[in-house]
Amino acid sequence: MSRTAQAWRDGLSCLFRSGCPQAATLLAAAITLSACGIGGFSLVKAEVDRSLLTGAVSSGTRAPSDSERVSDEATIRNAVSAADVTTLDGTALAWANADTGSRGAISNLTESRNNGALCRKFTTSRESYDGVGLYHGEVCTAGSGLWRMMNFQPAL
Template sequence: MPKHLILISALLGVLATGCASQEPLETTSATSPTSASAPVNDRTVIAEAVGNASAGSKPLAWANPETGSAGVIEHVENTTGQETGCRKFTTSQQALGGKTRFDGVACPSGQSWKLSGESAD
């Protein structure tokens, strides 16, 4: 018998044996991507966008794919006084409930930015 036929026969035998064996799938290490981290809200997305912008920057678009909201940060300026390192801003917010404008202040907080503010419209 030629060598290539012996090799093919051996390979088919291994494959047939592997197909007959059914072992359960291991799922203990699988985790849902949403269970590992908290959902990102619009305030977090806006705060990070303001934190990554520089004072006096051009209008900056933001979007949150988790909520479907989006908007444009119209202006960013550094704050003075007690809020050292913070930035004031105005943004629009288009969501299922309609369009609003939001004036706020974003401040550094550890490795991220936190937002505080009130709705202007």
Template sequence: MRGLGVLAVMMSGTVLSGCMSGLDLFSDSKVDTSLRTSTVSNGNTERLTDEITVRNAVSSADLARTGGNAIPWANSASGSAGVISSIAENQDRSGRTCRDFVTTKHSYQGIANFTGRTCMGNSGEWMLLAFDRQG
């Protein structure tokens, strides 16, 4: 019987030693900080996709048909959404067609108000020139 108890303790020690082999308690090795992971999404990418989504909503709005009504937008890539409450079309100094707008942005960081400006470039593509958080 006593032999079985000693054998059980030895087997437990052998099995559990594998659990402790990764602790490396007495090593002088340092942590390698040169490695980086991309597990956390880049906030700039989300911001840019939101700006593109708003630019597209503002530039594609048919102002004659909307009649000043609010225009909702949503970005499935970031989870953000909002409502464009006003769009005013005008010409800038160089004669480009521009649209100034006011929108909300509902995101995981909360709700914020933004003003912005988008203008049509020479190639016919709309460019977002301003997208500024208010308050």
């Protein structure tokens, strides 16, 4: 027989013998535990705890900091400039910025010529720790294969 089982058996037999030092302790524990269950538990008797308070989260989202915005704009610019517009066929183009934790999808990508420069207009979502936003933007070639963000504004 295991030691635990033997100790349990000895404790129970001690409870019913007189002169056992553990009897008083075991009897007190049994009475205490049984007293907890006498009243029973009822959901009808349960009351709402009115001492708990909750707070509200601001519905407005904070604007990204300048460094976050510049970094996200560069990531979006690179994604738009590297995209093959002919193969997208209306499919959204995903982007993610590991530096800021932001990500989104570029859609409505159209290409045009503006004063000899190749330009691409687009709409993008921006999901980050501070919320979700929708933006309209335009990038154009600036010579030597470089692209420049011409416009990047929140959609209203």
